[in-house]
Amino acid sequence: MQQPKYFKTITGKQIPLPVFFPDATRAVLKALDSSDIEGTKTPGILVNTYHLYSQPGAQTIKELGGVRTFMSWNGGIISDSGGFQVMSIAKTSGGKNAVTDKGVTFKEPGKEKVVFTPELSIKVQSALSTDMMVVFDDFTEPGADLERARDTVERTIRWARLCKDLFEQWCEQKKLTEASRPYLLGVVQGGDHLDLRAECTQRLVDIGFDGLGYGGWPVMEDGKFNYDVARVIRENTPQDYLLYGLGIGKPDEIVKLVDTGWHVFDCVLPTRDARHRRLYVYNADSIDAIDVRADKFYSYYVPDKQDYYRDERPVSTACDCLLCTRYPRSYLAHLFRIGDMTAGRLATIHNLRFYSILMEKLRFT
């Protein structure tokens, strides 16, 4: 068994691993359109099942030919199950929200009550027509004790089995072949309890998936990444599985995880940070000079600082994005200061190119 080399799309594309797919939760990468995304050499995106189910609805997207056609995107697409959103809303807002073996019931202020279940998640994901579907899981909250974590693991496994069955039925019904069907990803829970993570991994492998995801909140309560968890999952997973760090992460975390044998990542950081005026820049003069395994290989750049009001230089010379090749720092500073949307667009484009360069570097070294 060999480690996978590509992420295959249902349209027959082969995207070389490792990959980073930024989050287009509601079928839009905030501030960008699909051709902007292409310009950043980003190979794929993540959309969210729950959000698209809420709006515009599974049936609508299905009739419009799936998310790929809907948003005119021809790269890879992963659909997240919606479990994470639903769970974080249900578990953190308390009240009448409840997680049972059947699914999750919750109510957001100003909206009607929602019951989200594994069945519904798979059904919606199949309507979205994505390249990877993720099982609906029960996420282990940060800091959960062993007993609590075990509960979430048991439920996650129960739901994983259910999702797998439904997925197989759907493939059979649609007469999908090994090549034309999407991946199905299991999600490992168990918090920081390593034995439990190992057990969860093994039991998911017994059910059988194309890959496994690093589930739960991506970082520990102190904000540090728990690499032991990543290692334990790796050690208990067959070589030919895809390993996917759900919601991960910072550039240096991704480097370490790739070196640990992980292949797929998604995270809101580059896009959200861009809108929040944090740009990522390599500590290098040119793209060739970037060393992603150096100690501090990147820094943050705050675009609208007074120092940059009259700065004619590009944000980074180790970048070939639209922003860095065309505009001076002074212009970006101006756009942020006047609050124009173009600031968010250019900054997002830059950060996405930063991440795509990162993955290119990791692929070749």
Add this chain to the structure above:
RNA sequence: CCAGGGGUGACGGAGUGGCCAAUCGUACUAGACUGUAAAUCUAGCGGGUUUUCCCUACGGAGGUUCGAAUCCUCCCCCCUGGA
């Protein structure tokens, strides 16, 4: 020249005898953001290495008062009408 209004910290703009180093907004500075309830949120923003304390401050100079950004007098400047 006459009548009326006004001068507050980088800017806009509250406050009209003590609870005022002075509401609030902007700007600025720093920080946060990890399967997006987030183009958001938090903190600081006159000075001081004794900090529930001292100093300097609300156009300027005097004065009233136990106490003034707030009241009085004069001066300087700005705005709006009228000559």
